[in-house]
Amino acid sequence: MHIRVENLTHIYNQGTPLERTALHEVNLEIEAGERIGLVGPTGSGKSTLVQHLAGLLQPTTGRVLLAGTPIHSKGATARSLRLQVGLAFQYPEDQIFEQSVFREVAFGPRNLGLDETEVKARVHWALEMVGLDPARIGPRMPFTLSGGERRRVALASILAMRPRVLILDEPTAGQDPQGRRALWEKVGQWQQETGMTLIIVSHALEELARLVERVIALRAGRVVADGPTREVLSDARLLRDIGLDVPEPVALLQALRQAGKDVRTDRLLPAEAAAEIASAWGLRRAGA
Amino acid sequence: MKAIPIGMYVPGDSILHRLDPRVKMGVTLVLMTIPFAIHSPWSYLTLSAFIATLVLLAGVPPRTLWRTLRTVFGIAFLMFFLYLFTTPGEPLLAVGPIALTWQGVLAAGGQIYRLCLLVITASLLTFTTSPMQLTHGLEAMLSPLERVRLPVRELAMVLTIALRFVPTLQEEIDKLAKAQRARGADFTGGPLRRARNLVPIFVPIFVSAFRRADELATAMDARGFRSTPHRTRMRRLHLGYRDLLAMLIVLGLVLTLIGLG
Ligand SMILES: Nc1ncnc2c1ncn2[C@@H]1O[C@H](COP(=O)(O)OP(=O)(O)O)[C@@H](O)[C@H]1O
Ligand SMILES: [Mg+2]
Numbered sequence: 001m002h003i004r005v006e007n008l009t010h011i012y013n014q015g016t017p018l019e020r021t022a023l024h025e026v027n028l029e030i031e032a033g034e035r036i037g038l039v040g041p042t043g044s045g046k047s048t049l050v051q052h053l054a055g056l057l058q059p060t061t062g063r064v065l066l067a068g069t070p071i072h073s074k075g076a077t078a079r080s081l082r083l084q085v086g087l088a089f090q091y092p093e094d095q096i097f098e099q100s101v102f103r104e105v106a107f108g109p110r111n112l113g114l115d116e117t118e119v120k121a122r123v124h125w126a127l128e129m130v131g132l133d134p135a136r137i138g139p140r141m142p143f144t145l146s147g148g149e150r151r152r153v154a155l156a157s158i159l160a161m162r163p164r165v166l167i168l169d170e171p172t173a174g175q176d177p178q179g180r181r182a183l184w185e186k187v188g189q190w191q192q193e194t195g196m197t198l199i200i201v202s203h204a205l206e207e208l209a210r211l212v213e214r215v216i217a218l219r220a221g222r223v224v225a226d227g228p229t230r231e232v233l234s235d236a237r238l239l240r241d242i243g244l245d246v247p248e249p250v251a252l253l254q255a256l257r258q259a260g261k262d263v264r265t266d267r268l269l270p271a272e273a274a275a276e277i278a279s280a281w282g283l284r285r286a287g288a
Numbered sequence: 289m290k291a292i293p294i295g296m297y298v299p300g301d302s303i304l305h306r307l308d309p310r311v312k313m314g315v316t317l318v319l320m321t322i323p324f325a326i327h328s329p330w331s332y333l334t335l336s337a338f339i340a341t342l343v344l345l346a347g348v349p350p351r352t353l354w355r356t357l358r359t360v361f362g363i364a365f366l367m368f369f370l371y372l373f374t375t376p377g378e379p380l381l382a383v384g385p386i387a388l389t390w391q392g393v394l395a396a397g398g399q400i401y402r403l404c405l406l407v408i409t410a411s412l413l414t415f416t417t418s419p420m421q422l423t424h425g426l427e428a429m430l431s432p433l434e435r436v437r438l439p440v441r442e443l444a445m446v447l448t449i450a451l452r453f454v455p456t457l458q459e460e461i462d463k464l465a466k467a468q469r470a471r472g473a474d475f476t477g478g479p480l481r482r483a484r485n486l487v488p489i490f491v492p493i494f495v496s497a498f499r500r501a502d503e504l505a506t507a508m509d510a511r512g513f514r515s516t517p518h519r520t521r522m523r524r525l526h527l528g529y530r531d532l533l534a535m536l537i538v539l540g541l542v543l544t545l546i547g548l549g
Binding site: 094097112 | 296298299300349351352463464466467468469470471472473474487488489491492495496
């Protein structure tokens, strides 16, 4: 589903002393099926932007178009379009309220007005997608699960709505390294299986580099970079400028380059960097 | 869901902000009883001018003030019509048993005016006094009641903690409403449906409130909190020359109004 953001400005608490401009004249164009990483320091407006993409905020000025229709317009068309955007807030497990995992995951599909057979099928599918056994976990009380499991239940509850655009706001925040790795792998699988548009807000640049093809960088509510992942995430000046860590492989290659070695610096992953270094030294990598 | 504008603190550095909270609370009480005790138009004019001056001194943005007034529009509307049609007097206009009287118009207008004065006075206090200071002030003013074994200190502590979490709670409700709306929850429709749709918001709110209370209790315990000892304050309340001056001015106002009737 095509997404278009036109001159979007969002001001919180307008007209009070707490007034704050979270987004300023943002313009974006997102094609169906794109995989996008959204980066920027805390407070740069990432969460505000994704909430706009899901039609959850009213723009101060500007608009968001989903498949050509303004997302904020009243009426059934806009509502059904909004429901095709799945947004997982930061710490989505905080929104769990049902007595069983099954009912929790079924909440979204039921709101879509699906019949019970379809609801059941969706819940099973979604729980499997997040790596939980529907038969074992489905009847359990969410509050008896571990934090990692609850996170996955919450994500399943969004997947179960079969969104055409999936937005994850810092999906791995507060998770242990193992849980993170598993989650990143899963996210890639979901995208491959469904072909949905994927928008991920994250500070984990290396994981983003593996998963997304395009990176949009925000600073103080403005888009300061928007381009292919390799380009944006190897731009050390930009990253430092917006307060993000330069990926280690890029930093290493840059140091080599400064020491006089002729290497490319736009290698984001350790393996890519190793290959680049090997070729600069005229080595053949094992298996290459 | 919008933030509740009534009772919102507007951080600032005006003279009113710097007054002792006890003085402000006392003065507010006095100013709020005045509209019920005065009758002559001159008194109203004087009081209005006084309160207008305070508003200017406080530097409260007019929009914020307007928003606060708007919250009582419903009540004001009701009051207006009640007084308009129930005050006996010479009918100006009569439709069947319902009569509009000149006295009614005056009474209704007067009531609305009084209500506005009350709301503005009360919100001046909350605009210029942080919730923390309000609690300190309240504690100080209630402290004589400790002799009759009222746990004033503990009550103040509970109030302080509760106030501390109001904005957090509001933020959380807002976030949950959005999160559930993203899952297709619909907060429109009839009252029954709306009530049912609040479950997805309030269950998580209660869960997190209990968790937070538990964490706070643990943290207070870990720092050796006990309810009995006499605690000192980081900021102690002092009456300064400004506070004395403020009290004198208000006394002057009261005497003037008594003179005017
Ligand atoms: N509900 C809100 N009310 C008021 N201000 C907010 C709210 N949400 C975010 N902000 C402010 O808007 C700015 C952008 O916030 P946000 O979109 O959450 O940024 P990010 O997700 O990049 O950390 C911040 O300055 C933040 O304080
Ligand atoms: Mg955020």
